[in-house]
Amino acid sequence: MLDPELISLENQVFRCYLGWSAILVLKIFALSIYTGLTRFITATFANPEDLMSPKLKVKFDDPNVERVRRAHRNDLENILPFFAIGLLYVLTNPAAFLAINLFRAVGIARIVHTIVYAVVVVPQPSRALAFFVALGATVYMALQVVLSAF
Amino acid sequence: MLDPELISLENQVFRCYLGWSAILVLKIFALSIYTGLTRFITATFANPEDLMSPKLKVKFDDPNVERVRRAHRNDLENILPFFAIGLLYVLTNPAAFLAINLFRAVGIARIVHTIVYAVVVVPQPSRALAFFVALGATVYMALQVVLSAF
Amino acid sequence: MLDPELISLENQVFRCYLGWSAILVLKIFALSIYTGLTRFITATFANPEDLMSPKLKVKFDDPNVERVRRAHRNDLENILPFFAIGLLYVLTNPAAFLAINLFRAVGIARIVHTIVYAVVVVPQPSRALAFFVALGATVYMALQVVLSAF
Numbered sequence: 001m002l003d004p005e006l007i008s009l010e011n012q013v014f015r016c017y018l019g020w021s022a023i024l025v026l027k028i029f030a031l032s033i034y035t036g037l038t039r040f041i042t043a044t045f046a047n048p049e050d051l052m053s054p055k056l057k058v059k060f061d062d063p064n065v066e067r068v069r070r071a072h073r074n075d076l077e078n079i080l081p082f083f084a085i086g087l088l089y090v091l092t093n094p095a096a097f098l099a100i101n102l103f104r105a106v107g108i109a110r111i112v113h114t115i116v117y118a119v120v121v122v123p124q125p126s127r128a129l130a131f132f133v134a135l136g137a138t139v140y141m142a143l144q145v146v147l148s149a150f
Numbered sequence: 151m152l153d154p155e156l157i158s159l160e161n162q163v164f165r166c167y168l169g170w171s172a173i174l175v176l177k178i179f180a181l182s183i184y185t186g187l188t189r190f191i192t193a194t195f196a197n198p199e200d201l202m203s204p205k206l207k208v209k210f211d212d213p214n215v216e217r218v219r220r221a222h223r224n225d226l227e228n229i230l231p232f233f234a235i236g237l238l239y240v241l242t243n244p245a246a247f248l249a250i251n252l253f254r255a256v257g258i259a260r261i262v263h264t265i266v267y268a269v270v271v272v273p274q275p276s277r278a279l280a281f282f283v284a285l286g287a288t289v290y291m292a293l294q295v296v297l298s299a300f
Numbered sequence: 301m302l303d304p305e306l307i308s309l310e311n312q313v314f315r316c317y318l319g320w321s322a323i324l325v326l327k328i329f330a331l332s333i334y335t336g337l338t339r340f341i342t343a344t345f346a347n348p349e350d351l352m353s354p355k356l357k358v359k360f361d362d363p364n365v366e367r368v369r370r371a372h373r374n375d376l377e378n379i380l381p382f383f384a385i386g387l388l389y390v391l392t393n394p395a396a397f398l399a400i401n402l403f404r405a406v407g408i409a410r411i412v413h414t415i416v417y418a419v420v421v422v423p424q425p426s427r428a429l430a431f432f433v434a435l436g437a438t439v440y441m442a443l444q445v446v447l448s449a450f
Binding site for chain 2: 307309315316318319321322323325326328329332346347349350372376380383384
Binding site: 067081085121122123138139143145146148 | 157159176182199
């Protein structure tokens with residue numbers, strides 16, 4: 001039924017999951033760095049020990065910093081569950097064509113989500129579309145995993 | 151010592167982990183959707199581009215939206231580490247009866263946690279109990295994994 | 301190319317990943333408990349049903365609680381992606397010496413990060429250093445995974 005070779009670089013479905021997962025980890029970290037840059041540019045620091053000058057005060061309401069933080073949190077809510085469910089989905093031995101395109105859909109949609117949310121603000125429904133493409137693909141994987149488990 | 155067949159759908163412990171993980175991913179996403187619904191019902195939007203009418207302004211302090219967001223963040227803090235440690239715990243080849251009931255405990259406790267926190271507010275200690283049942287089971291798994299590693 | 305025995309307790313690289321992951325899960329949960337303790341000590345509760353006395357009101361701006369919450373969120377942003385990428389990095393069959401020291405670097409740096417952020421506030425750049433050591437090691441792993449995938 002299940003083949004140990006499923007989690008092997010020789011399985012192209014697993015290799016695709018592996019590649020997109022690593023790209024999305026780098027994308028999440030890019031938002032970390034971007035938050036830090038935005039904090040410096042707007043001089044918005046959340047901790048007294050981070051203040052670069054005695055004239056500064058801690059600040060929590062800069063709209064640019066808060067926007068990047070919302071995009072970052074949205075990543076945690078959506079990409080981190082994908083890491084878990086994508087791996088389990090590979091273990092259900094899905095059809096390669098479908099699985100590979102689902103992984104691509106999640107990866108590309110989440111990159112687009114970050115760009116239209118935090119880098120260049122694009123009017124809705126662009127962000128909503130990117131959000132629901134990734135969510136839909138991940139929900140589909142989760143449902144397949146539930147079916148294979150019970 | 152360790153059998154590659156541990157991460158196989160033929161291993162009932164792994165299948166139980168797989169099923170509950172997928173259910174909990176769907177549960178986390180249900181809170182995403184529920185946050186969105188609560189935002190629409192209370193007309194609480196965090197981004198200017200999300201405002202449905204020019205009369206609305208961005209708002210960050212609606213108590214209903216904030217409650218759902220706290221429940222959601224609590225999921226990230228507790229369920230996401232479970233995804234990692236549950237898989238590693240399966241690899242320590244635990245006794246099936248114990249492992250299966252630990253996975254059920256985490257799954258059911260976290261569903262109860264969401265219900266009493268974000269859907270129907272139930273007085274304490276209901277939320278605290280649900281929180282500590284899931285936390286206790288996950289900590290137990292983490293300790294077993296530490297013991298098997300060193 | 302890839303050996304199924306890579307994810308086995310007999311592989312010292314995997315065992316090291318397993319042990320540090322479990323320690324970091326316990327570390328994240330320690331911050332959960334610490335948040336709760338700080339809430340009690342400062343009587344800062346976010347939900348009406350949590351108030352211990354009718355004289356208390358919900359409060360969201362206690363600087364001690366908010367500091368622990370920022371440290372906790374930083375863990376979610378950095379440690380949870382490590383759980384995913386560390387496992388995939390093991391599957392690329394890295395040199396044992398390098399991989400084991402990368403895992404140790406992440407584990408120790410994140411523990412130091414928590415201590416200097418939330419327990420005993422130490423002036424910068426201590427927190428920044430701990431942050432970038434863990435980030436650098438995780439980014440290196442992610443890049444190796446990307447290279448092995450495509």
